[in-house]
Amino acid sequence: MxxxxxxxxxxxxxxxxxxxxxxxxxxxxxxxxxxxxxxxxxxxxxxxxxxxxxxxxxxxxxxxxxxxxxxxxxxxxxxxxxxxxxxxxxxxxxxxxxxxxxxxxxxxxxxxxxxxxxxxxxxxxxxLVSLKTKRRLFDGLNFGLNEFTIHKRDTSSMITVHTYIDGRYLNSYWADGLIVATPTGSTGYSLSCGGPLISPSAKNFVITPVSPHNLNVRPIIVSDESEISFEIEGRAERFLISLDSRSTSVSSEMKFKIRKEKFxxxxxxxxxxxxxxxxxxxxxxxxxxxx
Structure with a gap:
């Protein structure tokens, strides 16, 4: 064996x-x-x-x-x-x-x-969470076990993340970033930002803002059958996205979609x-x- x-x-x-x-x-x-x-x-x-x-x-x-x-x-x-x-x-x-x-x-x-x-x-x-973009990122390893994260770069000002669930507008997050975590990832970065713990067998994603500037915004749990899409605004021309511990800098013009991976x-x-x-x-x- x-x-x-x-x-x-x-x-x-x-x-x-x-x-x-x-x-x-x-x-x-x-x-x-x-x-x-x-x-x-x-x-x-x-x-x-x-x-x-x-x-x-x-x-x-x-x-x-x-x-x-x-x-x-x-x-x-x-x-x-x-x-x-x-x-x-x-x-x-x-x-x-x-x-x-x-x-x-x-x-x-x-x-x-x-x-x-x-x-x-x-x-x-x-x-697993799967990232869909028009441009190839992360050497084609476009999936993560814990989370997908959008984050501002360094000490730049906050960003605005317009978020949609299955094409329907959810919210605009004025924040340092936004996390989409799997149940496995609910014990990681999302937890440290105030997100809930989710049992590994649950069929959900949790969307958790990072240091939101509108204090009435809270994490929200959605079905992992949903497609979550984002549009980003900010004073900086570039920002960071990550899958688990892998991160890369991308242009604010890029759009992203998140779904559950097939495997x-x-x-x-x-x-x-x-x-x-x-x-x-x-x-x-x-x-x-x-x-």
């Missing part, structure tokens, strides 16, 4: 965990491949005698049974780009910080690999994992901070 490993960086203190992961995968008969990025990370540490092959062609991912993302939530978001429409199931090994998406701790490596080998897991289909990000859900347990743990719910 072939398995791919991906990581954006590798700190020295987690090298022992990577060795443990390789050993566990080998003991369970997995054939190990790594992405080119993770190969570069391993080379920085001298490869440490690990045995693997490098995925030289992105199409080779199609032969992989799973992809293990080694890092934090940002690495898992990048892993979704590595997989794309192939929908290879992704498991997140958390060597980062918060870990809403990368949910497997380093002390559970053997247990996680055992579940993969025995197929004792479930697959969660996480919806999903498939996340491996191991036994005893529960989204609401994760919320309580990460956000300290049910914990009396006064004591």
């Amino acid at each position: 072939k398995i791919a490993l991906h990581g954006l960086s590798l700190k020295h203190e987690f090298l022992k965990d990577v060795r443990a992961l390789f050993k566990s995968l080998e003991n369970h008969g997995f054939e190990i491949f790594v992405t080119q990025q993770f190969d570069r990370n391993l080379r920085m540490h001298g490869k440490t005698g690990l045995k693997f092959e490098v995925l030289e062609n992105p199409k080779d991912m199609d032969a992989m049974k799973f992809l293990i993302s080694i890092g934090g939530d940002g690495t898992l978001l990048d892993s979704v780009c590595q997989v794309g429409e192939l929908e290879t199931p992704i498991l997140g090994l958390n060597t980062g910080r918060l870990g809403f998406l990368a949910t497997v701790s380093t002390d559970k490596i053997d247990e996680a690999v055992e579940h993969l080998a025995t197929e004792n897991f479930q697959i969660e289909n996480r919806s 999903f990000a498939k996340l491996v859900k191991l036994p005893n994992y529960d989204f609401f347990d994760t919320l309580r743990h990460k956000l300290n719910w049910g914990f009396d901070m006064r004591n």
Whole structure:
């Protein structure tokens, strides 16, 4: 059984965990491949005698049974780009910080690999947001697991985002920016801007303004079957748009449409994992901070 490993960086203190992961995968008969990025990370540490092959062609991912993302939530978001429409199931090994998406701790490596080998897991289909423009952006990777964001550049003045739902006018947001988040992304940037938490299985998008200048404006939840379109005004000629952690500068003349992507990000859900347990743990719910 072939398995791919991906990581954006590798700190020295987690090298022992990577060795443990390789050993566990080998003991369970997995054939190990790594992405080119993770190969570069391993080379920085001298490869440490690990045995693997490098995925030289992105199409080779199609032969992989799973992809293990080694890092934090940002690495898992990048892993979704590595997989794309192939929908290879992704498991997140958390060597980062918060870990809403990368949910497997380093002390559970053997247990996680055992579940993969025995197929004792479930697959969660996480919806993606898809960006439609007349110009090719983001090297064709026009989808994101967390959110699409429109934002002013640097210290420039606020922008006005005219927003439409299925062609019907919704609102003009005078703000520093606007976020369209998936249920998965509701625990990210949208949350920090006052957006609601949404269960991963919900079929919604949430539109959240960033520092709105009209204070009666609040986040709004819409169906993920909707098409959301935007027209931008501002004193600056250019502004920023982003899909998850990837951003680019574009002209104010450009128009954008957002829809749900046709394919999903498939996340491996191991036994005893529960989204609401994760919320309580990460956000300290049910914990009396006064004591």
